[in-house]
Amino acid sequence: MKFISTRGRAPSLSFADTVLTGLASDGGLYVPESLPTFSRAEIAAMAGLDYRELAFRIIQPFVGDDLSDEELRDIIERSYETFRHRAIAPLVQTGTNEWILELFHGPTLAFKDFALQFLGQLFDHLLKKRGERVVVMGATSGDTGSAAIEGCRHCDNIDIFILHPHNRVSEVQRRQMTTVMSDNVFNIALEGNFDDCQNMVKASFADQSFLPDGRRLVAVNSINWARIMAQIVYYFYAALRLGAPEKTVNFSVPTGNFGDIFAGYLARQMGLPIDQLVIATNANDILHRCISDNDHSPRPLVHSLSPSMDIMVSSNFERLLFDLYDRNGSAVAELLADRSAPMHLDPSVLSRAREVFSSCRVDDARTVEVIREVFESSEYLLDPHTAIGVEAARRVRKSAEQPMVCLSTAHPAKFPDAVARALPLEKIPLPAHMQDLFERAERMKVLPNDLSQVHEFMATALDT
Numbered sequence: 351m352k353f354i355s356t357r358g359r360a361p362s363l364s365f366a367d368t369v370l371t372g373l374a375s376d377g378g379l380y381v382p383e384s385l386p387t388f389s390r391a392e393i394a395a396m397a398g399l400d401y402r403e404l405a406f407r408i409i410q411p412f413v414g415d416d417l418s419d420e421e422l423r424d425i426i427e428r429s430y431e432t433f434r435h436r437a438i439a440p441l442v443q444t445g446t447n448e449w450i451l452e453l454f455h456g457p458t459l460a461f462k463d464f465a466l467q468f469l470g471q472l473f474d475h476l477l478k479k480r481g482e483r484v485v486v487m488g489a490t491s492g493d494t495g496s497a498a499i500e501g502c503r504h505c506d507n508i509d510i511f512i513l514h515p516h517n518r519v520s521e522v523q524r525r526q527m528t529t530v531m532s533d534n535v536f537n538i539a540l541e542g543n544f545d546d547c548q549n550m551v552k553a554s555f556a557d558q559s560f561l562p563d564g565r566r567l568v569a570v571n572s573i574n575w576a577r578i579m580a581q582i583v584y585y586f587y588a589a590l591r592l593g594a595p596e597k598t599v600n601f602s603v604p605t606g607n608f609g610d611i612f613a614g615y616l617a618r619q620m621g622l623p624i625d626q627l628v629i630a631t632n633a634n635d636i637l638h639r640c641i642s643d644n645d646h647s648p649r650p651l652v653h654s655l656s657p658s659m660d661i662m663v664s665s666n667f668e669r670l671l672f673d674l675y676d677r678n679g680s681a682v683a684e685l686l687a688d689r690s691a692p693m694h695l696d697p698s699v700l701s702r703a704r705e706v707f708s709s710c711r712v713d714d715a716r717t718v719e720v721i722r723e724v725f726e727s728s729e730y731l732l733d734p735h736t737a738i739g740v741e742a743a744r745r746v747r748k749s750a751e752q753p754m755v756c757l758s759t760a761h762p763a764k765f766p767d768a769v770a771r772a773l774p775l776e777k778i779p780l781p782a783h784m785q786d787l788f789e790r791a792e793r794m795k796v797l798p799n800d801l802s803q804v805h806e807f808m809a810t811a812l813d814t
């Protein structure tokens with residue numbers, strides 16, 4: 351299978367090269383030239399498969415000949431052996447036709463582990479085969495960072511640099527990153543917000559001359575196609591358990607960089623019967639405004655109780671636009687030439703988007719109420735991101751007859767301060783492997799929002 355850029359002007363790449371690249375050379379994101387699809391009968395035949403076997407069936411068509419079936423199976427096997435729940439992604443019912451898909455049973459307690467455990471194994475395999483050492487550079491609003499570090503820290507052929515916004519991630523999130531003392535792991539606390547971190551990463555991919563000779567950057571953010579691909583699996587997994595393909599199943603997704611919900615869109619394009627995908631946002635609501643009012647105008651980022659979704663420039667929206675603009679790279683390049691400018695979608699494009707996407711904005715006050723209400727009614731503790739997804743689903747769901755699955759993107763123990771505003775809980779226990787998190791030493795470098803200083807820090811670290 352070949353992968354092409356959403357801006358239409360970069361060379362097409364194989365699966366392995368796509369995984370080991372960041373942005374395309376024209377500034378676009380890589381997507382498959384054509385999407386594999388499954389017939390109703392093929393989907394029905396997937397019912398009852400365990401998570402790993404299902405992952406193999408979904409991922410294999412993207413990989414083509416770049417990995418043998420045995421190699422892919424082995425990578426998948428190792429990726430999910432670190433998960434603490436036998437089902438990998440268990441479903442919990444919280445109401446009539448209302449379900450929570452718990453995606454926080456991986457090592458860092460967020461949905462990011464699904465793709466980043468896989469990506470770490472994939473990197474290790476491909477780099478060893480090629481005898482190459484690379485530099486991973488990523489931006490995080492809190493969860494991608496620790497999941498990427500956890501996925502890559504054992505890779506001999508990787509140095510990893512993660513930028514997080516200084517003082518804007520939860521303490522648990524920060525410590526999950528900064529207490530990893532491996533020699534190949536570097537944490538940068540940037541005096542800026544997540545968009546600044548992400549801009550810096552994208553600028554670094556565009557000009558890699560600051561790196562020592564022979565080294566290149568590889569992406570762990572969802573600009574990396576493999577991230578999205580691995581996330582498609584759990585949509586199939588949940589829907590099959592709830593009766594697909596006979597039944598249509600809908601999803602509500604706490605959304606920031608648009609990677610997770612875009613994976614749901616792809617699952618639908620690949621044949622899974624999904625009628626509605628709910629884009630659930632916090633006060634940083636650019637995607638909600640875009641879908642509801644055709645108003646995609648950036649506003650200053652607000653620091654919310656769901657910090658991982660404090661994002662204004664959602665990378666993967668570009669992949670959706672590419673599809674909605676009939677895969678016309680020039681149209682996408684023109685539309686996104688200046689991401690700080692307001693953008694209005696063509697009315698026909700917007701109405702196609704609305705056929706599948708609904709949207710809803712949930713502010714901090716309501717987030718806190720939802721955590722309390724759900725705990726009181728179901729004794730189920732939501733993290734603030736998931737609470738936004740649950741509330742959004744309740745407000746905008748179109749069918750009460752079809753199951754609605756809200757993706758639970760993080761464990762509440764990652765956000766004790768937000769949860770404490772809702773409930774007088776003594777303590778939310780961390781899993782055993784994180785019990786001593788608050789006693790561990792931390793290491794990070796605080797840097798100003800200045801690209802040259804970040805590059806200097808990276809070049810020096812790579813030199814020693």
Ligand SMILES: Cc1ncc(COP(=O)(O)O)c(C=O)c1O
Pocket residue numbers: 460492493494572604605606607608609610611658659735759760
């Ligand atoms: C806990 C949590 N929920 C939701 C999101 C939003 O996901 P996405 O960026 O894929 O839209 C993130 C960050 O990505 C997150 O860390």
Ligand SMILES: N[C@@H](CCOP(=O)(O)O)C(=O)O
Pocket residue numbers: 489490491492493494495570571572573606607609658659665
């Ligand atoms: N919420 C994310 C932001 C980065 O998103 P990604 O999907 O592009 O890695 C985070 O937790 O870092």
